[in-house]
Amino acid sequence: MVDKNKQYAFYFDQTRCMGCQTCVVACKDWNKVQPGQAKLRNLHAEELGDFPNVSVFMTVFACNHCQHPACVDACPFDAIYKRPEDGIVVIDRDKCQGNGSCKSACPYDAPQFPDDNQETPVLALTTATKGHKMIKCMMCYDRLAAGLKPACVGACLTRAIDVDTIAEIERKYPEAQNIKSGHLIGFPSDDTGSDGKPLETPTVPSFYFKPRK
Template sequence: MAQKGFYYDSTVCTGCKACQIACKDKNDLKVGELFRKVYEFEGGTFPNVWGYYLSLGCNHCKEPKCAENCPTGAIYKRESDGLVVQDREKCIGCKMCIWSCPYERPQYLEEQGKCGKCDGCADLVDQGLNPVCVDTCPLRAIEFGDIEELRKKYGANYNLKVLPGANITKPSITVKAKPEAMN
């Protein structure tokens, strides 16, 4: 199975949140519901200050705890491309996926009484297209494809200070990060 995943270049991201907004629009999410979120980090003391952004959707982990712990099988890993997707009809809103994901990416959808998550825009991927976050980024800070190919091209870095559980879930991401973000 070819595992699809994301490359993210934190060194060029300006935090514009176009990826976050495009995802929100595509998935018709309400206020406070985000399948992709742009996080901001800053620190240091003058004159040595630093800051960076991190755009995260589902990491389509090799060992997704959200799928492993879903009691109804609503969240599962597609065999064709490794995307971690959801059958929302099967979701009972128990929030086990939210509690299981170390990246806090599944979201509770209040109006529906169910959980939802980034599915890598599986419907678009099935048509040979990119997820909306990729094509929306004005600086091309996000790329999508076979994770092994992306790692060959950019390196296999996902060991950031702010990413808990990387050794537990084996996320299908690779990140070009500023030194301040690294473990």
């Protein structure tokens, strides 16, 4: 059972999101990820309807610091941890061997592997990820430790993102839904890995939202 006063979660207001990706850029910049195909946050855009009666649904997320992280279960090297004090899922790059199982297991494609253009490859690693170690959203735990909000929260031009404990999110946004109580277009379900294989346990993402109608 999750401790709502401890587990940190994202809140995403889709009615406010126009898909500018300031959060995507700010995240990459703050976390010193070089330009290239690996990125910590991802935007998904969907259109419905014909011009001019079109609706656009933007959904953007990073790692959802799930209650039952599939990545933690998948890693054979114990390199991924869920912190008990705040539920943030953290990668220890010293232990990471570039196995890649975490990426296949995660429904949200949160584990990312930089390419040669972003990082020097480490040739001794397993070849699955071409000599690269995993990077992922760490919920800006450095900023949280300093009493600051994560980079994406502070960047969003329309204040569509928040990060806080579940208890606080439920208090601030009483109409907030999660994937058990509602549907968010563009947000994957938590029972299938990004490799398409079903997971033993749904991951239960720490992700709350207000969907656009």
